[in-house]
Amino acid sequence: MRRFFTFLGDCCRLSCAGGWRYHLWMTLLAVGVVVGVYAYCQQLVSGLALTGMSDQVSWGLYIANFTYLVGLAAAAAMLVIPVYVYRNMHLDDVVIFGELLAVAVIIMCLLFVTVDLGRPDRFLHLLWRFNFPGSMLTWDVIALNGYLLLNLHICGYLIYSAYCERKPARILYVPLVFVAMAWAVSIHTVTAFLYVGLGGRPFWNSAIIAPRFLASAFAAGPAFIILTLQVVRRYTDHPVSDDALFTLRRIVQVAMLINMFLLASEVFTEFYSGTQHSSSGHYLYLGLCGHHALVPWIWTAISMNLVATGLLMLPASRRLRVLNSVCLLSVVGIWIEKGMGLIVPAFIPTPLGEIAEYAPTAHEILICLGIWAFGLLLYTMFVRVSVPVLAGQVTYARRRARDDRPPAVAPFPSTFANVAASIAACGIDNLEACRYDGWYVISVRLPHGVVSGVARLARSGFAFLLQAFFPGDGKHRVLEQHAAGAPWDAFGIEPQAIVGLRIVMRTRERTHLVPRA
Amino acid sequence: MSPLRHLDSDDLPSVEELLRKHYKEMTPEDKQRVLARIREQVERRYHVTPELGDPPPLEGVEFVYGLNLSRCIGCRRCVHACVQENNQSRSPEIQYIRVLEMQKGSIDVETSDHHYDPTLVPNPDKYYMPVQCHQCSHPPCVKVCPVEATWQEPDGIVVIDYDWCIGCRYCEAACPYWARRFNFAEPHLPADELNPNMAYLSNRPRSKGVMEKCTFCLHRTRAGRMPACLEVCPTGSRKFGNVLDPDSEVHYILQHKRVYVLKQDVGTVSRFFYYFDERGSRYHEPTAPALAGDDA
Numbered sequence: 001m002r003r004f005f006t007f008l009g010d011c012c013r014l015s016c017a018g019g020w021r022y023h024l025w026m027t028l029l030a031v032g033v034v035v036g037v038y039a040y041c042q043q044l045v046s047g048l049a050l051t052g053m054s055d056q057v058s059w060g061l062y063i064a065n066f067t068y069l070v071g072l073a074a075a076a077a078m079l080v081i082p083v084y085v086y087r088n089m090h091l092d093d094v095v096i097f098g099e100l101l102a103v104a105v106i107i108m109c110l111l112f113v114t115v116d117l118g119r120p121d122r123f124l125h126l127l128w129r130f131n132f133p134g135s136m137l138t139w140d141v142i143a144l145n146g147y148l149l150l151n152l153h154i155c156g157y158l159i160y161s162a163y164c165e166r167k168p169a170r171i172l173y174v175p176l177v178f179v180a181m182a183w184a185v186s187i188h189t190v191t192a193f194l195y196v197g198l199g200g201r202p203f204w205n206s207a208i209i210a211p212r213f214l215a216s217a218f219a220a221g222p223a224f225i226i227l228t229l230q231v232v233r234r235y236t237d238h239p240v241s242d243d244a245l246f247t248l249r250r251i252v253q254v255a256m257l258i259n260m261f262l263l264a265s266e267v268f269t270e271f272y273s274g275t276q277h278s279s280s281g282h283y284l285y286l287g288l289c290g291h292h293a294l295v296p297w298i299w300t301a302i303s304m305n306l307v308a309t310g311l312l313m314l315p316a317s318r319r320l321r322v323l324n325s326v327c328l329l330s331v332v333g334i335w336i337e338k339g340m341g342l343i344v345p346a347f348i349p350t351p352l353g354e355i356a357e358y359a360p361t362a363h364e365i366l367i368c369l370g371i372w373a374f375g376l377l378l379y380t381m382f383v384r385v386s387v388p389v390l391a392g393q394v395t396y397a398r399r400r401a402r403d404d405r406p407p408a409v410a411p412f413p414s415t416f417a418n419v420a421a422s423i424a425a426c427g428i429d430n431l432e433a434c435r436y437d438g439w440y441v442i443s444v445r446l447p448h449g450v451v452s453g454v455a456r457l458a459r460s461g462f463a464f465l466l467q468a469f470f471p472g473d474g475k476h477r478v479l480e481q482h483a484a485g486a487p488w489d490a491f492g493i494e495p496q497a498i499v500g501l502r503i504v505m506r507t508r509e510r511t512h513l514v515p516r517a
Numbered sequence: 518m519s520p521l522r523h524l525d526s527d528d529l530p531s532v533e534e535l536l537r538k539h540y541k542e543m544t545p546e547d548k549q550r551v552l553a554r555i556r557e558q559v560e561r562r563y564h565v566t567p568e569l570g571d572p573p574p575l576e577g578v579e580f581v582y583g584l585n586l587s588r589c590i591g592c593r594r595c596v597h598a599c600v601q602e603n604n605q606s607r608s609p610e611i612q613y614i615r616v617l618e619m620q621k622g623s624i625d626v627e628t629s630d631h632h633y634d635p636t637l638v639p640n641p642d643k644y645y646m647p648v649q650c651h652q653c654s655h656p657p658c659v660k661v662c663p664v665e666a667t668w669q670e671p672d673g674i675v676v677i678d679y680d681w682c683i684g685c686r687y688c689e690a691a692c693p694y695w696a697r698r699f700n701f702a703e704p705h706l707p708a709d710e711l712n713p714n715m716a717y718l719s720n721r722p723r724s725k726g727v728m729e730k731c732t733f734c735l736h737r738t739r740a741g742r743m744p745a746c747l748e749v750c751p752t753g754s755r756k757f758g759n760v761l762d763p764d765s766e767v768h769y770i771l772q773h774k775r776v777y778v779l780k781q782d783v784g785t786v787s788r789f790f791y792y793f794d795e796r797g798s799r800y801h802e803p804t805a806p807a808l809a810g811d812d813a
Contacts, residue, residue, distance in 0.1 A: 038520065041520040041521045042520040044520075044521065044524065045520050045521065045523045045524050046702065046703075047700070047701055047702045047703060047725040047726055048684075048699075048701045048702075048726065049609070049701040049702035051701075053701065054701070055689065055695075055697075055698050055699060055701075056695075058686045058689040058690060058699060059686065059690060113685075116685065116686075117683050117684050117685055117726075118682070118683070118684020118685075118686070118699065118700070118725070118726025118727055118728075119682065119683050119684040119724075119726040119727060120683075121529070121530050121535075122530070122664075122681070122682075122683045122684075123683060124535070125539075125664040125666070125681055125683055126663060126664055126683070128538075128539060128664075129539045129664050129665040129666075129681075130663070130664070131662055131663050131664060131665045134660050134661075135660065135661050135662055135663045135687070136661065137661065137663040137685065137687055138663045141663070194687075197661075198657065198661070198690060198691045199657060199693060199783045199784065199785075200657060200691060200692060200693025200694075200780075200783055201690065201691075279627055346690075347690075349627055350695045351626075351692065351693050351694060351695045351780075352615055352617060352626050352629070352631070352648055352694070352695045353617070353625070353626035353627035353628070353629050353631075354615075354631045354695075
């Protein structure tokens with residue numbers, strides 16, 4: 001048990017540590033989340049009237065995002081199947097990123113459904129009266145939560161095993177991996193059936209919706225994973241082979257082709273027969289009776305998907321830069337198609353033939369952005385933690401070894417003699433031997449020699465050193481006087497005092513004072 | 518979080534509300550307690566003492582509604598009488614009945630006009646088709662509700678428990694007749710317009726974030742009265758009654774008239790039907806339509 005809590009503690013610590021890019025990115029996301037929470041609080045007070053939804057178009061951007069994200073969660077299945085079924089080991093190293101994505105995305109899905117509820121305070125009613133198996137929404141509740149738990153277990157178990165330096169027991173996760181594959185298909189199918197089962201909405205009431213869901217999900221999911229892997233590869237030293245990316249590219253290729261084919265079948269059915277049931281389709285693709293709010297959206301989506309499919313067919317997309325843009329095009333194109341293009345037009349015209357258009361309001365958009373920011377924040381944290389743990393750089397044994405060692409230095413040695421003693425006690429004489437990630441190593445040359453310090457930020461590292469030599473208020477006095485024009489040598493520090501200020505890679509230990517050769 | 522300080526204390530569920538049982542699981546004592554709480558809420562908010570009850574469905578009764586398309590002149594009086602009777606929000610106004618101005622020679626609702634000018638009716642080139650909840654025998658809205666906040670009563674009326682609804686609007690998406698309405702904002706109802714004769718499952722005041730719909734005025738009809746929309750109709754186009762009673766008007770109409778069921782193809786077997794007169798239709802008379810008269 002203690003080991004598990006240490007693990008959780010290490011996860012938290014790791015997710016707070018990183019370079020300035022990481023911190024900037026996380027700060028931006030956190031700001032997005034805060035803005036989203038603010039907008040949602042306003043929605044709680046004023047009701048869903050703050051959104052663009054109406055009795056005519058009663059589902060909008062929230063449910064559109066929900067639908068798209070259910071698809072994105074399939075990414076996990078699309079990575080897992082090649083590895084566990086076809087033994088394609090190119091993807092072995094990256095499977096975990098798919099599963100982590102599934103976890104983050106399902107949490108986003110649940111949030112999107114929650115913000116769409118008129119009375120979120122009553123969600124517990126789901127437990128007291130669960131209209132199962134009558135309502136497809138209850139199926140979806142089971143499917144999504146089940147998928148979340150499965151993936152949480154698989155990722156959590158694998159990462160925790162790596163942390164404990166144990167070989168994961170196959171019996172504890174391989175059967176669940178296979179269950180999760182089937183489950184991934186089921187979350188789409190059930191979500192599609194949510195719409196398909198409504199006889200009063202001819203736009204949805206078509207058998208092709210579920211297969212199209214799967215096809216577009218299997219395109220958008222792996223495309224998103226490719227983009228993630230490119231980021232992982234760029235900013236960590238987790239092994240991501242080109243072959244892994246190319247295997248994913250092939251999956252996107254096939255899924256995009258099937259998706260475009262199904263789209264063509266649907267468009268043909270809508271337009272060739274020309275029955276009354278196609279008015280929503282007309283509205284979506286061409287506009288109806290002078291209303292065409294969705295026309296630019298859908299044609300943007302279709303052209304993005306067409307360009308992406310075309311490029312995927314060409315050898316050009318084996319160049320990683322091209323592949324990135326192709327993936328971006330598919331992710332955005334399918335977002336529009338599954339979101340605005342599938343949910344909104346089914347409501348226009350209404351079952352009584354009225355045309356009322358829908359446009360999301362600023363509140364709605366901010367809440368959506370907030371949830372996206374939260375999902376990305378979670379996913380970034382997951383990746384940030386899992387990369388070093390899986391690489392065996394952060395383990396329980398190492399952690400214990402460090403905790404059990406007597407503290408090498410007093411936190412603030414107040415005299416140079418203490419500093420020197422600390423350095424000796426530290427027992428580290430080679431900087432390269434202990435590698436630091438995103439931590440600043442600061443060296444200050446004093447009359448007595450060079451002393452280095454390590455700190456989270458350059459400024460605090462320098463202050464830390466100053467503190468060592470000028471205890472108490474002395475540090476502030478020195479800084480003030482220096483700011484007022486006093487040269488460094490007035491305090492015994494040579495003019496070129498700061499001789500080293502650099503970032504070295506990868507830390508596991510937040511130490512102390514280290515001598516430099 | 519600062520916008521939350523504007524949150525009305527009525528918006529937050531009380532402990533009692535959080536722990537309450539589903540309507541169908543309540544004992545008579547539970548119901549009395551809930552009714553007392555609602556009475557107290559209404560008094561606090563509107564300073565009116567309501568006659569709030571929970572009339573049970575009558576034995577051997579199945580309500581159906583017939584609407585005479587040959588007579589309706591599209592005056593929309595039913596729409597407004599319904600709003601007054603059922604304590605709907607006035608701003609934004611929620612209406613259960615939508616009157617369509619239809620093209621002669623077409624039953625396609627997509628060619629209808631929803632926003633015609635009621636001062637110019639009846640237009641001799643059009644006919645009028647009011648649509649409200651059809652109280653289907655196989656209601657898709659009931660099937661899709663994840664929490665069973667809506668169900669069909671033994672007398673055929675589909676009701677909503679406004680205190681159980683979570684506001685997911687799945688029923689609104691499922692309804693082929695566009696008969697359900699959602700309280701997107703806090704319902705605004707002036708105290709002097711409140712109808713104090715109310716029932717738990719029909720016209721008691723609703724809160725923000727829940728669905729509502731036509732209940733065939735069950736607080737009236739279960740007490741032997743007619744729905745408000747029928748009473749106000751100046752043309753006698755609306756007929757309501759117990760279809761199981763062989764002497765009822767609706768029984769006669771279903772047996773003898775030309776009856777049309779809107780969107781019969783969706784298979785929900787509705788309890789609301791339209792019918793035509795063979796004689797006495799306003800379309801057969803060259804002059805102004807008769808506003809009153811018996812149903813020939």
